[in-house]
Amino acid sequence: VIRRTFAIDNPWFRGSAELPLYHPDELLGAKMRALYQRKKGRDLYDLWHALRCAKVDPMRIMECFRRYMERDGAIPSRAEFEANLAGKLSDEAFLEDIRLLIPAAVDYDPASAAALVQDSLISKLPGDPWRGSGR
Structure with a gap:
């Protein structure tokens, strides 16, 4: 937690x-x-947007993720997370969740967003890559 002073x-x-x-x-x-x-x-969109537009540290993000998941009782492997995301990318409800919230000027493609999140973050999880769905 960081502290900032805001004034009016x-x-x-x-x-x-x-x-x-x-x-x-x-x-x-x-x-x-x-x-x-x-x-x-919207969770995928937010991660995609932050990775593209903000100065963030992927290793630190994944350390925070690990701590949160440890408290929840289980840290997913790389393959588990990749399989989880692949399933969501074929779910119309997941894909439609964000459509009306994205500004028209933003060129957002969920598959490209997933690839960026995969390459930047999920790939840092322990374990082998997921081998499902034709991989």
């Missing part, structure tokens, strides 16, 4: 407050857990 100074109000904020890598570690545990396409 306008004709209606003047003041400041120190707010606790999560480090982006910590948030993305939690987002990786969400991608694994639930069927929301």
Whole structure:
């Protein structure tokens, strides 16, 4: 947790407050857990967007993910996570979850997003790659 001071100074109000904020890598570690545990396409989109647009540390993201999953009782192997994501990419509900939330100007392709998340993050999990689905 990092702390930042936010201030407002306008004709209606003047003041400041120190707010606790999560480090982006910590948030993305939690987002990786969400991608694994639930069927929301927005989790894949958020990870894709952050990897493309923010300065993040993939190793630190995966360390945060590992800690979250350890607390949940099980850390998935690389193959388990890859199989999990492959199943979601063939699920219409997963793919439709985000469609209406993405700005029209954003060129988002779930398969490309999954490839980036796979290469940048999932590949850092222990174990062999998944060999299913024609691989």
